[in-house]
Amino acid sequence: MLLSGGLDSTVVLAHALRDGFRPMALTFRYGQRHAHEVEAAARIARYSGVPHRIVEIDLRATGGSALTDDVAVPKDRRADAAAGIPVTYVPARNTIFLAYALAWAEVLVAHDIFIGVNAIDYSGYPDCRPEFIAAFERVANLATRTGVERGAPFRIRAPLIGMRKREIIRLGRALGVDFAATTSCYDPDATGAACGHCDACQLRRAGFADAGIVDPTPYQPASLTPR
Amino acid sequence: MLLSGGLDSTVVLAHALRDGFRPMALTFRYGQRHAHEVEAAARIARYSGVPHRIVEIDLRATGGSALTDDVAVPKDRRADAAAGIPVTYVPARNTIFLAYALAWAEVLVAHDIFIGVNAIDYSGYPDCRPEFIAAFERVANLATRTGVERGAPFRIRAPLIGMRKREIIRLGRALGVDFAATTSCYDPDATGAACGHCDACQLRRAGFADAGIVDPTPYQPASLTPR
Numbered sequence: 001m002l003l004s005g006g007l008d009s010t011v012v013l014a015h016a017l018r019d020g021f022r023p024m025a026l027t028f029r030y031g032q033r034h035a036h037e038v039e040a041a042a043r044i045a046r047y048s049g050v051p052h053r054i055v056e057i058d059l060r061a062t063g064g065s066a067l068t069d070d071v072a073v074p075k076d077r078r079a080d081a082a083a084g085i086p087v088t089y090v091p092a093r094n095t096i097f098l099a100y101a102l103a104w105a106e107v108l109v110a111h112d113i114f115i116g117v118n119a120i121d122y123s124g125y126p127d128c129r130p131e132f133i134a135a136f137e138r139v140a141n142l143a144t145r146t147g148v149e150r151g152a153p154f155r156i157r158a159p160l161i162g163m164r165k166r167e168i169i170r171l172g173r174a175l176g177v178d179f180a181a182t183t184s185c186y187d188p189d190a191t192g193a194a195c196g197h198c199d200a201c202q203l204r205r206a207g208f209a210d211a212g213i214v215d216p217t218p219y220q221p222a223s224l225t226p227r
Numbered sequence: 228m229l230l231s232g233g234l235d236s237t238v239v240l241a242h243a244l245r246d247g248f249r250p251m252a253l254t255f256r257y258g259q260r261h262a263h264e265v266e267a268a269a270r271i272a273r274y275s276g277v278p279h280r281i282v283e284i285d286l287r288a289t290g291g292s293a294l295t296d297d298v299a300v301p302k303d304r305r306a307d308a309a310a311g312i313p314v315t316y317v318p319a320r321n322t323i324f325l326a327y328a329l330a331w332a333e334v335l336v337a338h339d340i341f342i343g344v345n346a347i348d349y350s351g352y353p354d355c356r357p358e359f360i361a362a363f364e365r366v367a368n369l370a371t372r373t374g375v376e377r378g379a380p381f382r383i384r385a386p387l388i389g390m391r392k393r394e395i396i397r398l399g400r401a402l403g404v405d406f407a408a409t410t411s412c413y414d415p416d417a418t419g420a421a422c423g424h425c426d427a428c429q430l431r432r433a434g435f436a437d438a439g440i441v442d443p444t445p446y447q448p449a450s451l452t453p454r
Binding site for chain 1 (some may be wrong): 265281282283284288289290291312316318319320321322323325326329330331333334353354356358360362363365366367369370371372374375376422428
């Protein structure tokens with residue numbers, strides 16, 4: 001399973017464990033400005049008792065995103081799909097992540113690949129949509145020895161894809177997720193405190209508010225003005 | 228375009244240049260035992276006058292292939308698809324390569340991604356087949372900002388996919404390819420001389436023989452017994 005250290009993938013991890021899967025977690029240090037999420041993923045994997053692999057890849061060399069380049073992360077943007085794909089989109093990121101996950105899954109003789117994408121309360125990233133997930137599942141089964149020899153067994157599982165953020169948070173609470181261990185902010189300060197105003201912070205804050213659950217995230221003091 | 232330093236991708240490069248494309252070549256040092264192909268790719272890109280990028284990724288950490296693990300490369304195997312997928316299959320390799328190519332293409336505002344796969348005189352690798360290429364093209368157009376905003380412009384171009392090896396070699400000769408600069412062997416010796424007996428060598432030797440063209444490859448002396 002892909003584990004970013006964010007809220008959604010952490011809920012997916014808890015969900016998969018609840019369903020009896022034995023997940024192996026895969027995280028990428030890809031040159032993201034918010035590389036603190038990798039440490040969060042490591043802590044979450046550790047307390048969840050799942051094996052964890054961190055793969056180092058260099059998407060900064062490719063660039064094309066405010067998450068990898070010296071481009072400002074937009075603040076207080078209207079953070080929904082109707083507002084268009086923002087500059088924080090990373091070209092082909094989920095395709096690359098799923099390709100690595102597929103390779104590892106095939107070697108592990110695992111057939112279920114979990115990803116925490118969501119296409120409801122999200123920033124409009126194309127590689128979070130159901131049609132992308134379905135298309136990649138088809139690739140997975142055509143690309144591999146396992147797909148050919150075992151009758152297309154790979155499933156790309158995206159259990160949160162049609163949920164509201166508040167539903168994801170409520171599910172996480174029901175599953176006992178430690179939200180304080182998760183991190184969403186694209187642009188944290190040196191202490192790890194969240195900016196409160198990037199798309200990821202906005203979606204997170206709104207989700208906790210809508211769910212009626214306290215968000216334990218340490219936000220930067222200046223961000224605590226009412227939204 | 229994906230450029231391995233082998234025969235097929237080098238012919239694709241010459242073909243794309245002849246058709247008026249301005250290719251950018253992408254090669255992976257992925258932990259392959261035959262990493263000498265990366266140096267071949269660099270020489271071929273240089274003499275062809277195309278920009279070249281080498282990406283370092285670690286597929287040895289994932290394993291599952293005789294090309295990345297300490298597993299013997301089969302020799303004098305029946306090298307065709309009917310013989311089953313051999314242990315030189317690398318899990319999800321072309322999916323990973325195309326995912327990186329897609330990311331780079333999107334940043335370059337390029338829409339044509341070339342790959343030298345062949346599904347006729349080949350070892351039966353699933354990620355060389357037309358159905359895989361078509362499925363990945365669909366992923367490319369669904370995964371990306373470019374795909375969403377520009378009406379699915381990405382094309383995965385595999386011009387050799389339906390050709391016999393001898394036809395590829397004849398095409399290469401017509402295009403002026405320097406075959407001596409290309410390398411196919413999975414298991415060369417320290418001098419770079421080809422083993423002559425792995426799948427890749429067998430397909431190459433048979434192709435040159437069928438085409439009636441001299442193969443300039445330096446083979447190891449012991450390999451020069453008649454096939």
